Amino acid sequence: MRHLLNPLDLSMDELDNILNLANDIKENPTKYAHKCDGKRLATLFYEPSTRTRLSFESAMLNLGGTVIGFSSAENSSASKGESVADTIRVVSCYADICAMRHPKEGAPKVASMFSGIPVINAGDGGHQHPTQTLTDLFTIRTLKGHTDNMTIGLCGDLKFGRTVHSLIESLVRYENVKFVLISPPELRVPSYIRDEVLKGFEFKEVTNLDDVLPELDILYMTRVQKERFFNEEDYIRMKDCYILTKEKMDLAKDDMLVLHPLPRVNEISVEVDNDPRAAYFKQVQFGVYVRMALILTLLGLAPEKI
Amino acid sequence: MRHLLNPLDLSMDELDNILNLANDIKENPTKYAHKCDGKRLATLFYEPSTRTRLSFESAMLNLGGTVIGFSSAENSSASKGESVADTIRVVSCYADICAMRHPKEGAPKVASMFSGIPVINAGDGGHQHPTQTLTDLFTIRTLKGHTDNMTIGLCGDLKFGRTVHSLIESLVRYENVKFVLISPPELRVPSYIRDEVLKGFEFKEVTNLDDVLPELDILYMTRVQKERFFNEEDYIRMKDCYILTKEKMDLAKDDMLVLHPLPRVNEISVEVDNDPRAAYFKQVQFGVYVRMALILTLLGLAPEKI
Amino acid sequence: MRHLLNPLDLSMDELDNILNLANDIKENPTKYAHKCDGKRLATLFYEPSTRTRLSFESAMLNLGGTVIGFSSAENSSASKGESVADTIRVVSCYADICAMRHPKEGAPKVASMFSGIPVINAGDGGHQHPTQTLTDLFTIRTLKGHTDNMTIGLCGDLKFGRTVHSLIESLVRYENVKFVLISPPELRVPSYIRDEVLKGFEFKEVTNLDDVLPELDILYMTRVQKERFFNEEDYIRMKDCYILTKEKMDLAKDDMLVLHPLPRVNEISVEVDNDPRAAYFKQVQFGVYVRMALILTLLGLAPEKI
CATH class of the missing domain: 3.40.50.1370 (Aspartate/ornithine carbamoyltransferase)
Structure with a gap:
């Protein structure tokens, strides 16, 4: 099972494959509309981040999958003192892949060690946001x-x-x-x-x-x-x-x-x-394709060769 | 592209068409169960309103579409100082139509000026709730x-x-x-x-x-x-x-x-x-049909003639 | 219409049927993947409980249904002084079944008295969590x-x-x-x-x-x-x-x-x-099967005989 905690976790080949896949998704979105039918993403956001959370959710929904999750720590079991390790073991029973945002650096790394499903670091403090x-x-x-x-x-x-x-x-x-x-x-x-x-x-x-x-x-x-x-x-x-x-x-x-x-x-x-040189809103759209490619890759659903 | 910011934005003909469509949905709900397959609604609620938010979400789900969004400002990027104009440009990359609730009068109007998708005013301060x-x-x-x-x-x-x-x-x-x-x-x-x-x-x-x-x-x-x-x-x-x-x-x-x-x-x-004269709970049910009709109309998916 | 407010509401036969169904779901999950197509669960959580809420949502999504709801009271109409009786009548227009978590004992019971849809008690104060x-x-x-x-x-x-x-x-x-x-x-x-x-x-x-x-x-x-x-x-x-x-x-x-x-x-x-004797994370997984069986049963979609 693969996680994505740090962009450098990916070899140049793996990175190329993901970006190639993102490009194919960009060119042929309908081809991918049912690739994740029956799959579920959990968005575990211990601190709010609308943009990132909605980008992940859109990515999964674009692939035909479903989404569960929470958007801030107050609404999570963390407020009852549950550890990230326990939460991820629980969520592994509910979903096939998860995206975790956490104010503490390293929390997604800890999650990945106890997880039954691929963990994507969706931002951990000042650390990484791959x-x-x-x-x-x-x-x-x-x-x-x-x-x-x-x-x-x-x-x-x-x-x-x-x-x-x-x-x-x-x-x-x-x-x-x-x-x-x-x-x-x-x-x-x-x-x-x-x-x-x-x-x-x-x-x-x-x-x-x-x-x-x-x-x-x-x-x-x-x-x-x-x-x-x-x-x-x-x-x-x-x-x-x-x-x-x-x-x-x-x-x-x-x-x-x-x-x-x-x-x-x-x-x-x-x-x-x-x-025309302002590309920051295009970046947002491209972020959805990249997350779609990443979800497919970590779920083992990416095509061998694009 | 059409938005709905004020009920008076609609001509009497347009209004009639929407209400006729709502009536047909009421009579034949299954006919519409897949009209929005592959479409997505974003519910951008800068202040909580369960009833209205769930009515919109039910409307979209009844049509076969999917939903993303946030239910209060604390969980949104607004808390990081993002403008409504920027948020709607971002959300335009994630969804096909949006319903916005905002405590400030005119916020949905501003959103509509920068949006790539139809904006429905779901209540803006003391102003409108079309x-x-x-x-x-x-x-x-x-x-x-x-x-x-x-x-x-x-x-x-x-x-x-x-x-x-x-x-x-x-x-x-x-x-x-x-x-x-x-x-x-x-x-x-x-x-x-x-x-x-x-x-x-x-x-x-x-x-x-x-x-x-x-x-x-x-x-x-x-x-x-x-x-x-x-x-x-x-x-x-x-x-x-x-x-x-x-x-x-x-x-x-x-x-x-x-x-x-x-x-x-x-x-x-x-x-x-x-x-039997109390009609306020029927009103709630009818609100779902109306929102279904509105979503179909703004997405250009309403039948020409009902 | 049946509700589940207290585990003792169920006769031993009914309980057996639900547990038998949960077991069949555990053994043959794909058989149930579309049993709730077109059905909707509302999760009405007046106090946060990630685990329970996500378990219910997973259960409904596993059955092919959709989900709406709220995860804490601040995001609900309760903050505007609406009674549980009114909220459930409204939600009855939006969903086919609901799971309610409430800090006050008896709230789900009150809801069931005014509800147009089956109510599942998802925990009411110190009272029950069937x-x-x-x-x-x-x-x-x-x-x-x-x-x-x-x-x-x-x-x-x-x-x-x-x-x-x-x-x-x-x-x-x-x-x-x-x-x-x-x-x-x-x-x-x-x-x-x-x-x-x-x-x-x-x-x-x-x-x-x-x-x-x-x-x-x-x-x-x-x-x-x-x-x-x-x-x-x-x-x-x-x-x-x-x-x-x-x-x-x-x-x-x-x-x-x-x-x-x-x-x-x-x-x-x-x-x-x-x-190997530690069964508490298996319990989490089993909770999803049980909730799937319960949803099917209360919606009248459970098979006569398993």
């Missing part, structure tokens, strides 16, 4: 045509943003990807990313988005939360740097893609939404 | 045989009750409907209803239900909330006026209908429930 | 091969544990069942159990689990909540008595079964989980 990473890779691949030979800018809160860390760890597996890390000094990537993950790869750290925009093929935006700053002054001085506007978009290449894991607050102006 | 109005009209039409030539009494809190305002605005479109507005002085209909909507129509405002009961063909009850009164004395003096009892029912015509949008607290005695 | 009892009986019958001629130990909080009271009331209906009641003095079974239900049956009350373990065929564990004790000292002195460990299991028969209604906190060490 289906977001697969979605990011699929979006880049689909809209750019390739995942190698490009310069990607990651902008905003690079210290606490788990999607950024996962994406970097995954992109170093491809050929000739250059990284431009754009953040306030307080919110630089953690040292293990800089010193280990990116060791030997081409990257630079900058504080100003405008300066580097012209060289980017992809701009991956994330939110800069006010409460992450050390002081109010710094926040006021820097916050506009990290808001993507129409004017800033004029500095970018004609085929640069803008990605964002969402939800967005104000770090991308709504006026950018209609720019 | 599927309740369609249900009220369908109930009157079905149980009375017509929606014109009648005297309707609206009783209780006529100031804040959005269902009352919508119903008045809709009923003035039919021939020869007389209105009797029964409320404490503090809770009279707003002046725009009195001076604009009802201008040129036959209506009167009274404070005593008993006096007018004998002339009514329909009695539409609503709740009088204690906190709406200016002072405790007024409340104590008046509250019993607006409680429908068995004794009061003795004053009414043999074929008068009692409607109520529910939930009821104590404004209709439970002893009235078994009176 | 599907847990049916599950316990089915687990014993399936794993032991019989429900008579045995010695059952019930251990922990015997005063407030409703599952314990129900199970005793049900087991006295079988031949030659001996009861060993193991609890701190403060948490003995209520006097009506001792003086009425168990009158004329063989039973003893003890405070020490170790002493009686060797004679048990079944050990039914429940949690001893700290707040139930009169004082901290008593709690500290006694709590370890009621924690089932690997060492304690060495004292038990080779074919003794350990049951637990779950959720467990620490009253069974996790090291016991892998003991």
Whole structure:
């Protein structure tokens, strides 16, 4: 039995297969409309995340399966002191696969050790959110045509943003990807990313988005939360740097893609939404295909060859 | 693409078609059991409303479709600061149609401007609740045989009750409907209803239900909330006026209908429930047929002619 | 129309039929995969209980039916002051059968009096939880091969544990069942159990689990909540008595079964989980079969003879 806890759990071949399958689903959705008839997904969300939960539920329903679950910890047995290990053993009696969101890092890993069904990590604290990473890779691949030979800018809160860390760890597996890390000094990537993950790869750290925009093929935006700053002054001085506007978009290449894991607050102006380079809502749609492909794969229902 | 934000968005022809379709569904439910196979409804409830949410979900499931959604704002991305505009763009990737309940007036309108799918207003603050109005009209039409030539009494809190305002605005479109507005002085209909909507129509405002009961063909009850009164004395003096009892029912015509949008607290005695003129629970059942007809219509799946 | 409010509502014949049907479902699940096509279960959970709610939902989905509902009172119309009687009349318009969990004893009984659909009590306060009892009986019958001629130990909080009271009331209906009641003095079974239900049956009350373990065929564990004790000292002195460990299991028969209604906190060490005598997770699976059998029976869809 396979789980997906970390995007790096997948070999490059497995990853390719999932992304190929996601593409086939995108092209031929009706072909997959009954692949999971009689199968059931449990969505175990110990903290709310509408977008991710509904994406998983849509994925399973698109495949003909059914869904059960809970959307916050108050509605779960956790409030009665039940361990994740016990909950997953119980849920294994009710469903064929589960997606777990948990505020504690490692909870899905613990679940996988006691589970009778495949466990998908749907986000564990600041740790991992592998289906977001697969979605990011699929979006880049689909809209750019390739995942190698490009310069990607990651902008905003690079210290606490788990999607950024996962994406970097995954992109170093491809050929000739250059990284431009754009953040306030307080919110630089953690040292293990800089010193280990990116060791030997081409990257630079900058504080100003405008300066580097012209060289980017992809701009991956994330939110800069006010409460992450050390002081109010710094926040006021820097916050506009990290808001993507129409004017800033004029500095970018004609085929640069803008990605964002969402939800967005104000770090991308709504006026950018209609720019053909804005890809963050397409990303949402692609996330459903990726989750469909993943569910089929972990249930052993993916075709051998696509 | 059509939305339903306000009952008056519908022309009289469109309204008739929906009510005719609701009637055909009522008569032949199995005929419609698979009309929405493969379609999905999203219920986006930013404030809880079990009755309305479950009515929409039942409607979609009765049609063979599937449902995703959330039942309160805490479980939604709104708590992370996401705008309604962004949420609806995301949900457009997951579902084919949505029903939105929101405490802020106009939120479903905003959603409709950014949506890729039809939006049904399932109640926005004190503003509109169009599927309740369609249900009220369908109930009157079905149980009375017509929606014109009648005297309707609206009783209780006529100031804040959005269902009352919508119903008045809709009923003035039919021939020869007389209105009797029964409320404490503090809770009279707003002046725009009195001076604009009802201008040129036959209506009167009274404070005593008993006096007018004998002339009514329909009695539409609503709740009088204690906190709406200016002072405790007024409340104590008046509250019993607006409680429908068995004794009061003795004053009414043999074929008068009692409607109520529910939930009821104590404004209709439970002893009235078994009176054949009590139609408020039939109204609930009819609400499902109306929502089925609406979903089919907005998805473009309604038959041309019924 | 039948409801299930109390396990004793069922005659021994009816109970046998349900357990026989549960067994046939266990052996031939696919035979039942479409028995409830077009039917709908409403899960009305006025207090959260993930395990029970998901078990009911799984049961209905396994039968091909659909599910609507709410998972806590805040998301229900109860917060607007609606009575249980009104809610069930409304839900009767949306679903074909319902499972109700309510913190107030007797609420499902009230619901059944006004309901247009069968009501299953899914736990009402400290009162009854009949599907847990049916599950316990089915687990014993399936794993032991019989429900008579045995010695059952019930251990922990015997005063407030409703599952314990129900199970005793049900087991006295079988031949030659001996009861060993193991609890701190403060948490003995209520006097009506001792003086009425168990009158004329063989039973003893003890405070020490170790002493009686060797004679048990079944050990039914429940949690001893700290707040139930009169004082901290008593709690500290006694709590370890009621924690089932690997060492304690060495004292038990080779074919003794350990049951637990779950959720467990620490009253069974996790090291016991892998003991072949630990049956509490099998119990969860069996609970789904029992609920499937019950739904079919109350909907009138059970086969005459299995």
